Amino acid sequence: MEERSRILAVDDAPDNLILLNKLLKRQGFDVSNAASGKECLSKTAGEHPDLILLDVAMPEMDGFETLKHLKANELSKDIPVIILTANSKDAVSIEQGFSLGADEYLTKPIDQEELIARVRSILRAVKAEHEIEQLKSDFQSMLVHDLRSPLSVIIGVLELGVNGEFDQNPGEMKEFMSSALDTSQKMLGLINDILDVAKLEAGKLQLNKQPNDLNAVVASAVARLKILAREKGIVLTVEFGKDLPIGEFDSGKMDQVVTNLVSNAIKFTPKDGKVLIRTYIRRFENDVLGLKGTFAALDVEDTGVGISSDEIPMIFDRYRQARSAKNSVQKGTGLGLTIVKRVTESHGGRVFVESSLGKGTKFTVVIPVTEEEMVSQ
Numbered sequence: 001m002e003e004r005s006r007i008l009a010v011d012d013a014p015d016n017l018i019l020l021n022k023l024l025k026r027q028g029f030d031v032s033n034a035a036s037g038k039e040c041l042s043k044t045a046g047e048h049p050d051l052i053l054l055d056v057a058m059p060e061m062d063g064f065e066t067l068k069h070l071k072a073n074e075l076s077k078d079i080p081v082i083i084l085t086a087n088s089k090d091a092v093s094i095e096q097g098f099s100l101g102a103d104e105y106l107t108k109p110i111d112q113e114e115l116i117a118r119v120r121s122i123l124r125a126v127k128a129e130h131e132i133e134q135l136k137s138d139f140q141s142m143l144v145h146d147l148r149s150p151l152s153v154i155i156g157v158l159e160l161g162v163n164g165e166f167d168q169n170p171g172e173m174k175e176f177m178s179s180a181l182d183t184s185q186k187m188l189g190l191i192n193d194i195l196d197v198a199k200l201e202a203g204k205l206q207l208n209k210q211p212n213d214l215n216a217v218v219a220s221a222v223a224r225l226k227i228l229a230r231e232k233g234i235v236l237t238v239e240f241g242k243d244l245p246i247g248e249f250d251s252g253k254m255d256q257v258v259t260n261l262v263s264n265a266i267k268f269t270p271k272d273g274k275v276l277i278r279t280y281i282r283r284f285e286n287d288v289l290g291l292k293g294t295f296a297a298l299d300v301e302d303t304g305v306g307i308s309s310d311e312i313p314m315i316f317d318r319y320r321q322a323r324s325a326k327n328s329v330q331k332g333t334g335l336g337l338t339i340v341k342r343v344t345e346s347h348g349g350r351v352f353v354e355s356s357l358g359k360g361t362k363f364t365v366v367i368p369v370t371e372e373e374m375v376s377q
């Protein structure tokens with residue numbers, strides 16, 4: 001069961017505390033009270049609440065003073081605070097509250113629905129932030145592992161060579177060398193993915209846009225991935241759309257898009273499954289989903305494990321992997337789809353996904369193209 005969020009309500013007026021208590025408890029929160037700034041600080045240190053509702057007008061230590069102390073303390077500085085001000089027109093107080101680090105303000109008399117909505121939205125945001133932090137630290141430990149183990153393979157091969165182990169056996173040397181080469185290339189791929197994601201997120205990825213044909217990009221990516229599919233016993237089929245208009249795009253980056261989608265399809269489809277790749281023209285007439293005009297489209301459809309509907313919105317987040325993938329033997333870092341989405345969108349395109357758990361998945365990428373004007377003769 002999910003842990004209940006704990007809220008500390010701080011107000012010098014007992015009536016207000018009773019009201020806040022009732023209201024929040026009814027919504028399933030754990031509530032504790034403090035009747036002064038001082039009490040707020042000591043309870044915060046002892047209970048470490050998930051959120052603090054802080055009245056501004058209190059004798060002795062007022063809300064602002066209390067807020068300053070909370071934010072100055074390493075242990076309490078990240079706890080979100082909603083300040084409760086008496087006067088809705090008191091812009092100065094509100095401004096002061098924000099500048100001291102408050103997350104929200106509410107004016108008295110408290111609107112019950114608004115209070116609950118704000119509390120929930122702040123708690124949600126905090127939870128999402130924690131999840132990302134957790135993912136990042138998981139990712140870092142995984143990354144260290146993912147870079148360390150192949151590196152030891154490479155070092156092992158080099159040591160053998162240096163020690164003269166292959167002197168009498170060039171055939172064996174070649175075998176070991178090619179496995180070290182393969183391992184190095186995988187490492188480089190991982191490092192490049194990490195750098196790409198960082199650049200895409202900082203908006204610093206330079207796109208080298210040139211007139212290009214999506215079919216050509218798909219053909220070369222598929223030629224590379226055919227072997228992988230064959231090794232896994234998967235039938236890979238390609239249907240190239242005819243007369244696909246030329247688009248302005250970075251062919252190297254679009255190659256990454258295609259490669260990531262097709263290698264995912266192969267990775268998450270069991271033996272004897274099918275992967276179908278299709279290109280075609282897609283026209284959006286009236287700003288459908290924010291898109292208008294002519295697009296080159298790519299479908300990558302598989303008969304694999306699928307993704308549950310509650311996980312679909314998250315798979316494009318970096319480091320994120322669905323439950324079905326975690327159970328699979330195939331390892332990844334969860335960067336592929338982040339790159340797919342960011343690259344596609346930086347070309348003015350979009351990615352769509354439809355999936356059904358246990359049946360299969362279809363990803364569709366559309367990127368804008370310019371259709372030749374038809375000159376009537």
Ligand SMILES: Nc1ncnc2c1ncn2[C@@H]1O[C@H](COP(=O)(O)OP(=O)(O)OP(=O)(O)O)[C@@H](O)[C@H]1O
Pocket residue numbers: 260264265266268302304305306307315316320321322323324325326331332333334335336337338361
């Ligand atoms: N074709 C697919 N079928 C089923 N699940 C998929 C498919 N493509 C992606 N997923 C799910 O989305 C997750 C994120 O995909 P993504 O490509 O970002 O990461 P990855 O393949 O696990 O690792 P990486 O691509 O970094 O090696 C996957 O872990 C998997 O759970």
Ligand SMILES: [Mg+2]
Pocket residue numbers: 260263264332335336337
């Ligand atoms: Mg992937």
